Amino acid sequence: MATVRKGNIPALVVVDVQVGVMQQAWEAQRVIGNIARAVERARAQAVPVIWVQHSNEELPLGSAQWQWVPQLGPAGGETLVHKQYNSSFEQTSLDAELAALGATHIVLAGAQSNWCIRATAYGALDRGYDLTLVDDAHTTESMELGGGATIQAEAVVRELNVAMRWLQYPGVSNGTARAADVDFHRPCSSS
Template identity: 30%
Template sequence: MADTALLIVDLQSALLIGAHDAEGCLARVAELAGRARAAGVPVVYLRQRVDHPDIPAELLEIHPAVAPRPGDTVLEKDSADAFLGTPLDAVLRERGVRRVVVTGAATEYCVDSTSRSALSHGYDLVLVADGHTTPTRPADSPLPAAAQVLVHHNAVFATIVYPGRTIRVLPAAAVDFTAAPA
């Protein structure tokens, strides 16, 4: 659809080490990206700049399972919000995008911040329920388990209200790039 874009947030190899269901998430996002391209939907990659001397440069690249193809857009970012300090909004508006389909890592950081910012920038949102991931945590961590984080964020976005915006939380298999948004 001409008014939709697929956003793939921070699916870089280094950021996926130890992530919850990383392989499954990557497979679903790769399939979504293929369907988006086939439907003429722009695929936009957001890549977190990481300046850490112990991380090999090749691990900072987007994971090969979801690597950009010719015609895709890749934007660098420095914060959790992919709109902040990047040309993302201008790129989307130039293409007539009104709805973003969001995937990526990490759920409670960059996926959450980018999704909320998209809504604040006036875009309708589809959060791909099984298309985002976050790091697994040790059993003794005070933080919720990764699976709980995903369930929580899907539930929040399924119930949150932004006046004038449509928000849907859908599994990857239910995302239809060829139909008009409901």
């Protein structure tokens, strides 16, 4: 069992809101707007914002595809974490950055819902963090399964929102909230 983190110190973690990730994402402009709203609210409440940026063969470090979308990006002094795996925790400095802040509650937004957001959410819960998924501030692309079957992006987003409301881990709280309503200082309870 993961160590349960005492207290309630929040951090907003924004994952992979990059040009190459968002260009084909479902309702990208609406989601980017909601992420921007969550970032503004976090900054206004002096909640740390941590930016996670992915690189791989499709998103080469420094390329146009790798850059943040024009509407979003770290402000001076905000933490930037680089990653190469789906989970923002794997072989990155994220856990150390959160520990330095004393963070116990992660508020999560970004892309892609079925890959990096899901892996980061489970990684946070596995490590004993309380988690709030911003349910209108994450997105993905539709997923071709082969044989003519496709999972639509909207269904992927909705499924993850449901999972984060119903999932239970011992000693931690998790749930969802809308960008306009997220309470950084109170972790969500599972429904």
